[in-house]
Amino acid sequence: xxxxxxxxxxxxxxxxxxxxxxxxxxxxxxxxxxxxxxxxxxxxxxxxxxxxxxxxxxxxxxxxxxxxxxxxxxxxxxxxxxxxxxxxxxxxxxxxxxxxxxxxxxxxxxxxxxxxxxxxxxxxxxxxxxxxxxxxxxxxxxxxxxxxxxxxxxxxxxxxxxxxxxxxxxxxxxxxxxxxxxxxxxxxxxxxxxxxxxxxxxxxxxxxxxxxxxxxxxxxxxxxxxxxxxxxxxxxxxxxxxxxxxxxxxxxxxxxxxxxxxxxxxxxxxxxxxx
Amino acid sequence: xxxxxxxxxxxxxxxxxxxxxxxxxxxxxxxxxxxxxxxxxxxxxxxxxxxxxxxxxxxxxxxxxxxxxxxxxxxxxxxxxxxxxxxxxxxxxxxxxxxxxxxxxxxxxxxxxxxxxxxxxxxxxxxxxxxxxxxxxxxxxxxxxxxxxxxxxxxxxxxxxxxxxxxxxxxxxxxxxxxxxxxxxxxxxxxxxxxxxxxxxxxxxxxxxxxxxxxxxxxxxxxxxxxxxxxxxxxxxxxxxxxxxxxxxxxxxxxxxxxxxxxxxxx
Numbered sequence: 001x002x003x004x005x006x007x008x009x010x011x012x013x014x015x016x017x018x019x020x021x022x023x024x025x026x027x028x029x030x031x032x033x034x035x036x037x038x039x040x041x042x043x044x045x046x047x048x049x050x051x052x053x054x055x056x057x058x059x060x061x062x063x064x065x066x067x068x069x070x071x072x073x074x075x076x077x078x079x080x081x082x083x084x085x086x087x088x089x090x091x092x093x094x095x096x097x098x099x100x101x102x103x104x105x106x107x108x109x110x111x112x113x114x115x116x117x118x119x120x121x122x123x124x125x126x127x128x129x130x131x132x133x134x135x136x137x138x139x140x141x142x143x144x145x146x147x148x149x150x151x152x153x154x155x156x157x158x159x160x161x162x163x164x165x166x167x168x169x170x171x172x173x174x175x176x177x178x179x180x181x182x183x184x185x186x187x188x189x190x191x192x193x194x195x196x197x198x199x200x201x202x203x204x205x206x207x208x209x210x211x212x213x214x215x216x217x218x219x220x221x222x223x224x225x226x227x228x229x230x231x232x233x234x235x236x237x238x239x240x241x242x243x244x245x246x247x248x249x250x251x252x253x254x255x256x257x258x259x260x261x262x263x264x265x266x267x268x269x270x271x272x273x274x275x
Numbered sequence: 276x277x278x279x280x281x282x283x284x285x286x287x288x289x290x291x292x293x294x295x296x297x298x299x300x301x302x303x304x305x306x307x308x309x310x311x312x313x314x315x316x317x318x319x320x321x322x323x324x325x326x327x328x329x330x331x332x333x334x335x336x337x338x339x340x341x342x343x344x345x346x347x348x349x350x351x352x353x354x355x356x357x358x359x360x361x362x363x364x365x366x367x368x369x370x371x372x373x374x375x376x377x378x379x380x381x382x383x384x385x386x387x388x389x390x391x392x393x394x395x396x397x398x399x400x401x402x403x404x405x406x407x408x409x410x411x412x413x414x415x416x417x418x419x420x421x422x423x424x425x426x427x428x429x430x431x432x433x434x435x436x437x438x439x440x441x442x443x444x445x446x447x448x449x450x451x452x453x454x455x456x457x458x459x460x461x462x463x464x465x466x467x468x469x470x471x472x473x474x475x476x477x478x479x480x481x482x483x484x485x486x487x488x489x490x491x492x493x494x495x496x497x498x499x500x501x502x503x504x505x506x507x508x509x510x511x512x513x514x515x516x517x518x519x520x521x522x523x524x525x526x527x528x529x530x531x532x533x534x535x536x537x538x539x540x541x542x
Contacts, residue, residue: 189393
C-alpha cells in the first residue's frame, strides 16, 4: 500500500516468489504421501478392505454413486439442511444478540434465561426432538438452528458490548442519530466478534447435522453412510466422512472470504501496510 | 518541548484586539464563535466533588486554556461544556441558551484521535455526512495537509497524522466552539509544535471559540488569550494574556507568565 512497502517488495521479489510457491506446495505433501502409502498398503494386503478401503475404491464408489444421481441428491439435501438451519439459528442469534447488546431492559429480561438454555448440550435433547418432530426435516433443522444459535448470539452480544465507549462518545459529539451510530460505529465494531461466532456456528452446523442424520433420517449424507454400514460398504461410509470434511472446509473458506471483505480495515488483513 | 521557537504560519499581527479586523490573506473571519456562560455549575462523582460551584464567562472567539494538576477537574469541565456529562447543579449556556444534551455546533478533540478504524480517512472526517460531505471533508483534510491520505485506512497513519485527521473532522462542520482535551499530550515535541501552529492558524482563520485543556503551561501561554488554573475544583487563577501573535516561546513576557503560573501550580 505504501511507497516503502512497494520498494521493499521489489528488492525481495525473487526470494519471495519461491517462498510463496513453497507455501502452496508444502501443506499438501503430507496428505499426498498418506494417500499414496494408504493405496499401496491396501494393494499389498497390509490393510484389509473391510477396515479401510483404498482411496481408489472410494473414488470408484463416488463415481458409481454419482452416475445414478444418488450422491448429488444426498449432498444437496444435507447442504440445504445446513444452510436453512444455519440461517434460522444464526438469524435468531444475531437478532437477539443485537437486541440484548443494545438494550439493557431486553438483556435484563432475556439474557439469564438464554444463559440457562445454553448450558444444555443441544445434542442431549435429540430424544426429545424426535418425540416432538419425528424424524422429518423439522427435527434436523431445529437441532442445527439450536446449535448455531448460541455461538452467534453470544458473540454478537459481546461484540456489541465491546465496542469502544470512546468511539460512541465521539459519535455523540458529532450528533450521529441512532441509525448512523448503529451502522457506522456499533455494527462494524462488533463485526470481528460476530464473525468469530459465524465460524463457530458453521462448525456446529456440520457436527449437528452429522449426528442428526446418522441417528434419524431417510436422506442426506448421514443416512447414506448409515445405510452403507448395514451392507458393509466401508468405501461408501468413508466417502460420506470425506464429503463432510470437504463441506466443512468449504464453509470455513466462505467465512474467511467474508472476513476478508468485511474486515478489510483490520490490521491482520493489511499485509505490508505497516511494515 | 523546544523543537521550535516561533509560531510563524501567520503574518505578524498586533494581537487579540485587532485579530478580527485583520487576519491573513486567505482568511475569512466569520466571527462565529460561541459565547459561553457557566452559572454555578458543579459536578461530583460518587460523593467526591470534582468541580465546586463555578461561574465563568468565555468571550466569543477567544482562545482559553485550562491548566492544572491531574484530577483537578479540567476534563470534567470540558465534558460538561460539551454536554457529554450533565452538571449536578447550575446551568451551561451556549450563546445564552441553556444546554440540553450534546452542545450544538461544538466539536471536540480527545487525547486519542478516536478515528473509526473501519472507515477510510475521508469518511472519518465526514462522519456527520450531510450534503457535499466528501468535498467539504477533502477541503478540511487539505487544511491540515493530509488530502493525499484521504483514501487510506487510519491504521497506517502516525499518531500525529491521526490527530490531524481528528482536527480536520472537528473543523469540517465549521464549529462555533472547539473543545480540545489534551489532544497533543501523546505527540512528540516536534509534531506537537506543528500541531500548535496549525490549531492557532485555523482558529485565527475561522473565528471559533477554543477551549484547550493541557498539562503544558508553556503551550497554554503560547496559544491562549486567557489561562485558567483549575485547582481542587475551583478557578485559582484567571489570567488574561495580552501578548501579540505569533508568540515566541523564548520571549521574556511568555517565560515570565509561564513561571508565574507554574509557581502557583507547584505551591
